Amino acid sequence: MSKSVVLLIFFSVAAAWRPVAAVADSHGDTLSQWIDQRGEQLWGKPPAACSDLTFVRRVYLDLVGRVPSVSEIRDFQTLGDDRRELLVNELVFGEGPRREAYTRLSASSLARHWRRVLIPPGTVVNGSVQGLETWLEDAFREAKPYDEMxxxxxxxxxxxxxxxxxxxxxxxxxxxxxxxxxxxxxxxxxxxxxxxxxxxxxxxxxxxxxxxxxxxxxxxxxxxxxxxxxxxxxxxxxxxxxxxxxxxxxxxxxxxxxxxxxxxxxxxxTSRENPNFAATAVNRFWQLLVGRGLYADIENLDLANDDERAFLDDLGQKFADDGFHVQRLIAAICKTNWYAARALSESDSDETFRRELKVISPEQVFDSLEQSLHLPISRIDPAAPRWTGARAQMVNRLGEAIGETPEDYASGIPQALMMMNGPVTSDAIDLDRSRLLRAVVESPFFDEDKRIETLYLAVLTREPSEAEKRSLTEYLDNKPDETTRRKAFGEILWALLNSPEFVLCR
Known part of the structure; x- marks a missing residue:
């Protein structure tokens, strides 16, 4: 059976939406065009763009800290030619019907990332970091300028x-x-x-x-x-x-x-005249979104020469001129050809610009599981893993192997066992307890191809390849009766959840 499969989420059909058209200067469009032009001067022609579904997964993970739901994917697919820009505006600026949720999730995601910048993994701290993370979240929710923070x-x-x-x-x-x-x-x-x-x-x-x-x-x-x-x-x-x-x-x-x-x-x-402040800021945001800083040795910027700093210093000056507006900088980077470039493999060694695969954070792993599996989230629900301690346990265990940069993959046996045998995964593949599996397997509107496709969209934000479809169809056809056939979908879901692809932002 193919192991490169992913998790399924509760299927729903949501009404299509279209955000109000953005005003260019207030949404980073002018800056994104400048970045594209300046990047071509430095790196040449950008690599081929990633697929729409790859972009959707990438931007949801980067901006709100989780994978998209099936209904959010369907909404995106109803938009026109400018759907990528509209989605970025939706997630960054809260345009559209999900404003409150996306504003909250975006602030929380940025706070978690910046807490790790302030206190790197492995640092021995005196007390709980929750107060710092809450302070950061409030600042990002209020769109406080970066220099003021x-x-x-x-x-x-x-x-x-x-x-x-x-x-x-x-x-x-x-x-x-x-x-x-x-x-x-x-x-x-x-x-x-x-x-x-x-x-x-x-x-x-x-x-x-x-x-x-x-x-x-x-x-x-x-x-x-x-x-x-x-x-x-x-x-x-x-x-x-x-x-x-x-x-x-x-x-x-x-x-x-x-x-x-x-x-x-x-x-x-924090002055705009400071030689390193704005440059370090944009270098950190570029690393967060693209995977590697414009100057890769992000905390030794004083070692960079003038040529290595030129693009970085100019982008930092643009950031300062715009009043250190974090959301506009993020939107601008996400709308560039460089952000949208497909991740390159070792065979693309002749490319001067490389978009690396990124490993998602422990919190992103759990929040993506929560979204994909349609887990209960209410505080008063005794089965909600967010409040039972399961989330903290998973984040702590996965956090033991977190890398120094987004492109580092340091997971080991304890982390693999947590994903394979932890309570969240065990419940996810049980037909009696899994909301996702029941929704997929019991839907009267789905044939087997649609069930497989929905699981892939929910977990990996992509459709299965033809080879994967054939392999899984054959796997299901070999089941002797309806009961074992239904259970086989849980095994497929398990394989998707434990695929390395699930913990990567491609």
Whole structure:
């Protein structure tokens, strides 16, 4: 039996919809055209575009954090020639009848991603990250400009500000300084904490000059092996030497640093004139959506040469000129030929631009299962895995093997066993408990081809190939009676759910 099959979702027929036509400048259209033109100057002609169904799966995963339902796929297929642009506007800007749901899901998806940027997988944290994720979700739902969000993080007045980020990453000036430079400027200063950086121009006074901005945060403590906050704003001691607050790329300490130093730091760090702030931001959004940054070594942007930075710096300037509007940047990237390019294989080595396969996050895996299998989601439903602990268990187990970038695939035996034998999958293939299977198998309007097709659409967002159809039809025909034939659809669904294709954004 073919193993490259996927999960089925509850079948429904929804009324076709058409969002209101978008105004170009307010929906990123002008920027997307500029990106296409600039990309051709750098990479040449873009690769062939992916299929419509691939695009639908890709954009739903990237923008709302789950695969589309069968009814959402059918809605998309009723639209005209500009259906891809209309779908992006629907998901990003909430145009159309599903506005409330998509606005909520988009903010939640962005918050989860950006929480991982702020606190990378494997980081030991002090406390729960939920407060930080909620803070991020509120900011994205309100369409808060990116520079304003980052400014709030940089100018914190207490360990609990900005979702408690300061406390989560260690609660010391040096841990916070190292994280801010990495997140906002694409610069890793950690190696300059105890000595001048061995491979770059960063000096020890650069690191401690940045840490000094946080020396008076309530809760900062003397560390036997670390900093000794002086209690004065803008001043910190390390190994007997006192460092005064200074920003990067400047040799001298900030004048009058004792006066609102973090406010001044935040303004400098998030300024459109800052050489790395906007460039690092667009590089991170490009990595999120396309799989690899415009400059691949995303947290070592200071190592890039002028040619490697040219496109990135220009796109960053466009982002800044547009008021750091996150949603318009995302929409613009999603409407480009580069985002829509088919994922390339090793045989396409002659291509100058490569669209890589991306591995979906643990939360996206569960939320896609929830959508595809039509699982109960109500808090008061005792069978809803979102609230019984099944979601947390799956996310934690899959999170153990999450890669450093979207293109890393690090899953091992524990993660495979969770998908193959976990309670969500076990219920999904049981005809008595699976809403999806019952809807497909018991529908009087479906023949076997339509049942197979619906399962593929629900799980993998594609139709089965002719070879897969033949293989599965033969598999079903070999069943001796109606009972085993019906159970065979559960086996097909199991194979689809455990196909590597299910956890990939192709």
């Amino acid at each position: 980052m400014r709030e993080i940089a100018q914190i007045q207490s360990p609990d500000s900005a979702g408690g980020y300061y406390r989560l990453v260690g609660g010391t000036p040096e841990s916070y300084a190292g994280n801010l430079s990495r997140v906002m400027l694409g610069v890793r200063l950690d190696c300059a904490q105890c000595h001048d950086h061995p491979f770059t121009d960063w000096k020890q006074h650069d690191f401690w000059g940045l840490a000094a901005f946080y020396s008076d945060i309530n809760g900062s403590i003397d560390n036997p092996d670390g900093s000794q906050p002086t209690g004065k704003s803008g001043e910190i001691r390390f190994e007997g030497e006192t460092y005064r607050a200074k920003v990067l790329w400047e040799d001298t300490a900030m004048d009058d640093a004792a006066r609102a130093p973090r406010v001044r730091l935040a303004r400098w760090m």
